[in-house]
Amino acid sequence: MISSAPSAPLSQPRPPEVVELAQALIRTRQTILPKRLAEPGPDAAQTQLILSAAADAPDHHELLPWRFVQVTASARARLGQAFAAALLERDAQALPEQIEQAREKAFRAPLLWLAVVRLRDDDADIEPHERIVSAGCAIQNMLLMAHALGFGAALTSGKALASRSLRALFDLAPDEQALCFINVGTVIKAKPPRARPAVARYLSVL
Template identity: 55%
Template sequence: MTDAHDAPALAELCDALIHSRQHIGPKRLVAPGPDEATLRVLLAAAAAAPDHQQLRPWRFHVLGPQARARLGEAFAQALRERDPVATESQLADARDKALRGPVLLLAVADLRADEPGVAEAERLVSLGAAIQNLLLAAQARGWGSGLTSGRAMRSTALRQAFGLRDGEHAVCCITLGTVSRAKAARLRPTVDEIARWDP
């Protein structure tokens, strides 16, 4: 539990992390990236996310060079499935997406557990909280981060590349690294735009 004397400083730090974090595209994230020891700290932060019934309804794949090559090929196959006349240049660009940024993680939601008290939506919320914990822990250590997704996440090729079973879903990729070029912070909604005060 936080000591009352430390609370204001911690609140200020928390607010600074939340409001300064922004999406950095993979092309803008360069080496170096966090090492394994740091990644373990970031993943431990993810593990602190809310998890009703302790189902652990998600996991993260930390992708090394071979796994990134598999992901790239899955991206290319997914494009070929959507567009049979995709050019070699387009397929090469799809493969290249898996190679951008120094560190890449794949976030997978596990919705298989038969637990009627924990709806699928709640499990996905848990994954979102885990990802946000990881992003804020990375931000606190000076690392940039970005999330990417798309139709390829739902492709048969990607599922096969990472052995996903029925009820498991690839949700997004998380890229971590050093920010080479930041963009202007996006305009965020006001409190009154996202909150309704019900009497």
């Protein structure tokens, strides 16, 4: 027999302190550029917490269309070489100091991941933009967890992400796209909070 008793609501009001904590985390998170991040980075347990936060992102059809590649200390030199090669792909006349600046970007943040999204596979129902949105949600979860743990973080990108050298280094498949690097570390120099846009600037009513 099917019970006629009303089912419990799927959503329950959260205690005010939970709402306030979520609001505080979201509103106080800042982008801290890699040059302002230093050791110590997250330890192994904290790193797992940050990565685990990504698993709670929306994922239509549960495709897991994104992944993260951690760039260890021993791999930073190879990443620096890929950055230098990417610059030379775009500008064969790049000066030695410009090449060195490109290479140096690989050595800044203590913890570094490359975010990769799989744009297409056997499931044609999930369009590339949905997969990118899912990846973005996963990344935001990671940023908020890093912030909750007391670390600074930033997303960095640039033309090097589409270069042959970087795609080869990270062994990207033809249907994969490098979205950005996620940089995490201890904040050595904060910055004033930026003004957030008012809701009226990005909300309309149909």
